[in-house]
Amino acid sequence: AQSVTQLDSHVSVSEGTPVLLRCNYSSSYSPSLFWYVQHPNKGLQLLLKYTSAATLVKGINGFEAEFKKSETSFHLTKPSAHMSDAAEYFCVVGYNKFYFGSGTKLNVKP
Amino acid sequence: DGGITQSPKYLFRKEGQNVTLSCEQNLNHDAMYWYRQDPGQGLRLIYYSQIVNDFQKGDIAEGYSVSREKKESFPLTVTSAQKNPTAFYLCASSIGIRDQETQYFGPGTRLLVL
Numbered sequence: 463a464q465s466v467t468q469l470d471s472h473v474s475v476s477e478g479t480p481v482l483l484r485c486n487y488s489s490s491y492s493p494s495l496f497w498y499v500q501h502p503n504k505g506l507q508l509l510l511k512y513t514s515a516a517t518l519v520k521g522i523n524g525f526e527a528e529f530k531k532s533e534t535s536f537h538l539t540k541p542s543a544h545m546s547d548a549a550e551y552f553c554v555v556g557y558n559k560f561y562f563g564s565g566t567k568l569n570v571k572p
Numbered sequence: 573d574g575g576i577t578q579s580p581k582y583l584f585r586k587e588g589q590n591v592t593l594s595c596e597q598n599l600n601h602d603a604m605y606w607y608r609q610d611p612g613q614g615l616r617l618i619y620y621s622q623i624v625n626d627f628q629k630g631d632i633a634e635g636y637s638v639s640r641e642k643k644e645s646f647p648l649t650v651t652s653a654q655k656n657p658t659a660f661y662l663c664a665s666s667i668g669i670r671d672q673e674t675q676y677f678g679p680g681t682r683l684l685v686l
Contacts, residue, residue, distance in 0.1 A: 466614075562615045
């Protein structure tokens with residue numbers, strides 16, 4: 463069975479400090495993994511995806527994620543937060559269909 | 573510009589009324605999806621379609637219906653049987669239905685009950 467757990471429902475950082483959004487997955491097979499971002503009342507935008515190539519995946523807007531099979535994790539990071547990063551982030555496992563995490567709301571303080 | 577459009581942005585439903593949400597894509601994608609989003613929850617799959625004239629129930633299909641008469645269009649009808657329709661509805665599309673296929677999302681429709 464496939465599932466996704468986002469470990470934090472809310473994360474708050476100061477502008478210019480690093481961002482870490484945590485995601486653990488459960489899958490019987492090697493899944494495809496995605497991170498999406500959603501700004502208020504908007505659709506979801508793809509940040510990055512992992513499909514069994516390089517374990518460190520670079521995405522848009524300076525985000526990256528590392529696939530760690532031994533830890534079944536796919537955490538999202540960014541070295542320096544910007545005010546425009548404030549949004550909700552979804553970790554997704556793709557296996558026959560998409561399995562969504564419950565989301566992490568990122569707050570960026572000035 | 574290629575993309576997915578959803579209309580209307582806001583929709584109000586009266587008790588006992590059926591309402592239809594529009595989803596159109598010009599990405600030439602075969603697969604299309606409808607999701608429902610409630611506060612504090614991830615997205616839940618309502619229906620999906622792999623190809624024209626074919627669609628399958630997702631996890632929460634009760635009270636909803638869809639059609640796929642054209643490749644570009646995948647309208648969702650929220651029927652009076654859906655007792656709690658207030659939610660944000662997102663349409664998505666992908667090239668096909670495989671694990672690694674990226675889904676591209678529309679801007680969403682917020683449905684409110686009067």
